[in-house]
Amino acid sequence: MTDASRRVVLQQRIRAVVAFTIAYNVIEAIIALAAGAAATSAALIGFGLDSIVEVLSAAAVAWQFAAPDPERRERTALRIIAVSFFALAAWVSVDAVLSLAGVREPAPSPVGIALAAVSLGVMPVVSWIERRAGRELGSASAVADSKQTLICSYLSAALLAGLLLNALLGWAWADAIAALVIAGFAVREGVEAWRGDACAEPVAVLTGEREAHEHDHDD
Numbered sequence: 001m002t003d004a005s006r007r008v009v010l011q012q013r014i015r016a017v018v019a020f021t022i023a024y025n026v027i028e029a030i031i032a033l034a035a036g037a038a039a040t041s042a043a044l045i046g047f048g049l050d051s052i053v054e055v056l057s058a059a060a061v062a063w064q065f066a067a068p069d070p071e072r073r074e075r076t077a078l079r080i081i082a083v084s085f086f087a088l089a090a091w092v093s094v095d096a097v098l099s100l101a102g103v104r105e106p107a108p109s110p111v112g113i114a115l116a117a118v119s120l121g122v123m124p125v126v127s128w129i130e131r132r133a134g135r136e137l138g139s140a141s142a143v144a145d146s147k148q149t150l151i152c153s154y155l156s157a158a159l160l161a162g163l164l165l166n167a168l169l170g171w172a173w174a175d176a177i178a179a180l181v182i183a184g185f186a187v188r189e190g191v192e193a194w195r196g197d198a199c200a201e202p203v204a205v206l207t208g209e210r211e212a213h214e215h216d217h218d219d
Contacts, residue, residue, distance in 0.1 A: 010137040011065055017130045018062045021149060024122065025051040031115055039109040046095040046179075047116070047159050053084045054152055060084075061145045070139070077141040078193045081148060085190030088151065089183040096183065099176035108167035116160035123153040144193045151189070154182045 029051035036044030060080035064073040099105070127149040134142025158179050165171040 025054040035111040082194035089186035096176040096179040105172040119156040
């Protein structure tokens with residue numbers, strides 16, 4: 001397969017992953033927001049809003065790769081992804097502080113537990129596929145979007161732990177601690193995307209070729 005053909009295959013793969021991510025997160029948002037409202041759960045409502053942020057991030061990459069020359073839209077897509085990281089971090093931080101202050105205490109939600117468990121299984125796989133294709137293609141925005149999807153996995157784990165501990169032990173504060181850690185990670189990734197730090201990396205770094213070369217040299 002020629003380099004040009006391989007590039008087309010990778011672009012199509014990213015488009016397919018993005019389309020799946022958008023569809024999945026729309027469904028996830030609807031379920032989470034409905035379950036959160038029914039259980040008066042701020043954590044579930046926050047998770048639903050996170051799914052909306054995921055849709056925005058994926059849509060930015062979809063918009064980029066819909067162009068004949070995706071690289072020309074790279075910086076704009078990165079800025080959109082950065083803003084989505086910041087919005088995610090802000091919401092999670094506020095929600096965590098309110099939970100720690102005792103203002104919000106999520107009620108047990110079997111639907112929420114099932115949703116978090118499914119997302120925890122699906123999102124890491126989706127993130128890995130997009131990240132691998134993005135690195136080989138040398139697309140900073142696709143790599144950044146895969147990190148956004150990975151953050152959704154962390155939130156799924158935090159939500160699952162929080163809902164389980166709340167349902168079994170009455171620990172309503174458990175997911176707030178993990179959420180604050182995730183918020184810090186989201187801010188860091190948002191800053192990198194906004195600055196376009198990933199764009200400054202050579203393709204050899206994005207694809208892992210440099211690391212492999214350095215490892216062989218050390219051996």
